[in-house]
Every structure is written in C-alpha cells, then in structure tokens.
Amino acid sequence: MKGYLSIDEIVQQLLTVENEFNRYCTTLTDEQFFYKPEGKWSPAQQVKHLITATNTACLAFTLPRFLVRLVGGKPNRKSRTYEELVAKYNLKLENGGRASGRYIPKPIPASYGKEKLLSQFTKAINRLALAIKRKWDETRLDKYIAPHPLLGKITLQELCYFTIFHARHHLHNITIMTGTAKPA
DSSP states (O other): OOSOOOHHHHHHHHHHHHHHHHHHHHTSOHHHHHOOOTTSOOHHHHHHHHHHHHHHHHHHHHSOHHHHHHHHOOOSSOOOOHHHHHHHHHHHHHTTOOOOGGGSOOOOOGGGOHHHHHHHHHHHHHHHHHHHHHHOOHHHHTTOEEEETTTEEEEHHHHHHHHHHHHHHHHHHHHHHTTSSOOO
C-alpha cells in the first residue's frame, strides 16, 4: 500500500487481512493454535490481543465525535501515510516497545475453541469496518485523534492504518512461529 487510503480502501484492507488471518489460522491444528512457546504468545493469544486492540480502536469510530475530540483533542499535524505509520511503529518495536496492561493476553486453553476466537476477531473487524464506512469520510479522519498506547496520539486515519498493519504483523509472527514463513 502506498500513500493515503480512501475509506473504501481502508475497509477493503481490513476485510482482506481478516480473511487472510482466519484462512491461515483455520489451517492450524488446535495444538499449533494454542501452543505457547517460552517467552512468546500463542497464536490464540495473538488473536485475543488483536480482538482487544480492534475493539478499542472501534470506540474511536463509534463514540460521538465530541467525546473523541474531548479525549484526543485536535491534531496539530497532517496524518502520516501508511508507510510512515508502519515505519514509526516498527521503530517503536525496535526500541523495545511492547504491549502492556490489558493488551497482554492471558494464556488461552484449547477448550476455549479456535473457531470461537476467530469468530470474535471477525466480528471485531467487521464492526470496525462498518463504523468507519457508515460514520466517517476521508476529510474527518484527519481532524480527530485518539490515544495509542505505543504511538501516542494518532489521527483516526493513522488508527485505521495501524489496525490493518497490526493484524498483518501478527499474522506474519504466527506464520513464523508455526514454521510456514521465514523471518523478514
């Protein structure tokens, strides 16, 4: 992806990454999906982490705009492009940035069910995509900001980009963990 994405492109990318994520995870056995290597999250925990992050992001798109403004304030700069946002996120990770607090998923037993967890992820992405499509347009995404635990205050445009990249990032981690991809 290059530059700035339209609302339609954002929604399409969200739905595409959700589909790729679920398609890949359904190929994993329960043993692979719920296996937690030492010092890492299981694929199931990564899905739970994405559900929490996506549901939190969704608040910025479903709350009344005056509350979003009250919490975030007004942006003092233009939105970063997708590439710029990804570069900033990767730099934060390289400098030791990690999930914290409620974004750290607890271990998930296999009895929870892979299909249930993946269904929750699908619902979270679909809810976010629908909220963006129904309530927002490109001009407004640049005019509102939301707090991000690692990136600080980011525009709603950037929050969309982050959500897309974040899911791709964790899908890549899962493919490495399960031995079907080589590290980038």
